[in-house]
Amino acid sequence: MPRAPAAGVEWGGAVDELTARAALTRVLEPGEEHGGRWLRRFGAEELVRLLRDPDAAGGALTGVGPDRLAGYRRRAAAAEPGRDLAAVAAVGGRFVTPGGPEWPSQLDDLGDARPVGLWLRGPHDLRTWALRSVALVGARACTPYGAHMATTLAAGLAERGWVVVSGAAYGIDAAVHRGVLAAEGATAAVLACGVDTSYPRGHDGLLRRIATQGLVVGELPPGSHPTPSRFVLRNRVIAALTRGTVVVEAAYRSGSLVTARAAQRLGRHTMGVPGPATSGLSAGVHELIRGGAVLVTDAAEVAEQVGAMGELAPGRRGPVVARDLLHPAAARVLEALPAGRPAGVRELALGAGTSTDEVIGRLYELHSLGFVERQGDDWRLTTPADDAAGQSAGPRRGGP
Missing domain, CATH: 3.40.50.450 (Rossmann fold)
Structure with a gap:
């Protein structure tokens, strides 16, 4: 995955895609579609060049007025992506970009x-x-x-x-x-x-x-x-x-309904948890359900809805990558899982030689890839009977 460069990265000459996009997060507000059109047309590096060099832009950056464009130029001139990338690295973070290995x-x-x-x-x-x-x-x-x-x-x-x-x-x-x-x-x-x-x-x-x-x-x-x-x-x-998206409680003007309506426009499942008919905080949810959202009352009903959706999931069930391509930390957690019985997080942390927080995260990665499943508070290996597709996706525990 893309990682932040060193704190001393220069800004002013040629830049790479990651650094240019980091700079543009200082220039463009979230969701600005004219900025998205510019990115699609010019690419991040060229767009940064156009914003930082008024003579080079000409009439290329269309769709906004001159005052707004001038504001973007001021932001681009003031942006220090190297400092931002170093700051996020200092708190254990990173910056990921479209097309990168960690981009959804x-x-x-x-x-x-x-x-x-x-x-x-x-x-x-x-x-x-x-x-x-x-x-x-x-x-x-x-x-x-x-x-x-x-x-x-x-x-x-x-x-x-x-x-x-x-x-x-x-x-x-x-x-x-x-x-x-x-x-x-x-x-x-x-x-x-x-x-x-x-x-x-x-x-x-x-x-x-x-x-x-x-x-x-x-x-x-x-x-x-x-x-x-x-x-x-x-x-x-x-x-x-x-x-x-599941909305639990929301009044008519709640921002949560914005999330639900965005999910509907994107073709995602939209669900609502009903409340008392007299509750103003459930009025927005009830209106959402009347408009076509699915009424849900527990986790099993939510899982029944989202579990059937295949657009975002891999085309086949089971592991997406072979076991030997797993991240080393995930592979250690998988190795720590005993065959034939479930195991708790603390037992796995001891076996993998890492923290419980690391184990929890890796277990969810392994679950997404079809290697393991949760059983109450414990986890167990997915068996071939439970996950036949996994047999052809890559080596399983104990395999060659």
């Missing part, structure tokens, strides 16, 4: 509104995790019922081997992430700010925990702060990244 190809469904790139924190592979992911979102000012449903759904999906994605906000989002972490599952938080910025501040500890056990994802460079428009635009990434 389903984000390309956003067309010209596709992210320029993604800033990540966390040790796990975003592309692999996104193969079996579902979004759970809802109101910030949630009720105890909503928080209970969010926690229960999140934990249940984690126990079924699903990566659960949310936005790390107060209320439903926080309940989702905590439910997954308590179940020793895999969760990703998609932020409307820099991945090194704790927002809301009260979630500093939660975000640190997610960055250790899961993934923190954002379009904006380090140090960036959220705005109302960035929250709205962030939701399209949550919708595109996952196989389906």
Whole structure:
């Protein structure tokens, strides 16, 4: 996967694709489609050159007024991608770009509104995790019922081997992430700010925990702060990244409905958890269900919906790559799994010689690739009877 260059990277001469796209995250706001059209037409390196050299641009950068274009030029002149790449590396992060090995190809469904790139924190592979992911979102000012449903759904999906994605906000989002972490599952938080910025501040500890056990994802460079428009635009990434979106509680004007409607436009599954008919915080969910979203009440019903969707998953079931092509850390965890019986995370951490957080992340990667499955709090190897397709996808445990 693309990694940040050293802190001393120069900026001003020729740049590569990754550095150019890192710079453009300082220039373009998330979801700006005219910027996406420029990228499609010129490529990142040429677009940076056009923005930094007014004489070279001529009339090439069309679709915006002169004042806005002048603003982009000022941002491009002030951008320091080397500093941003070094800053994200300092917190254990990285920057990934379209076409790279860690880029989830389903984000390309956003067309010209596709992210320029993604800033990540966390040790796990975003592309692999996104193969079996579902979004759970809802109101910030949630009720105890909503928080209970969010926690229960999140934990249940984690126990079924699903990566659960949310936005790390107060209320439903926080309940989702905590439910997954308590179940020793895999969760990703998609932020409307820099991945090194704790927002809301009260979630500093939660975000640190997610960055250790899961993934923190954002379009904006380090140090960036959220705005109302960035929250709205962030939701399209949550919708595109996952196989389906579940709304737990939402009023009529909730931002969670933006995520659900984006999922509908993208052809993803859209689901809603019903609440009391008299609750204003369930009114938006009920309207969503009336408009065609599927009513769900537990994790099994969610898994039934998203599990049938094949557009984002590999064309065959079972391992996507042969066992000998696994990441070395994932291979060690797979080796630590005993044949014929399930094993707990702590036993596997001891056997693999690594931390429980590392084991949890690798188990979810292995689950996405068909090597293992979760059984309560434990994990076991997928048997040939359970996963016949895996026999032809690559060597299995004990094979030659």
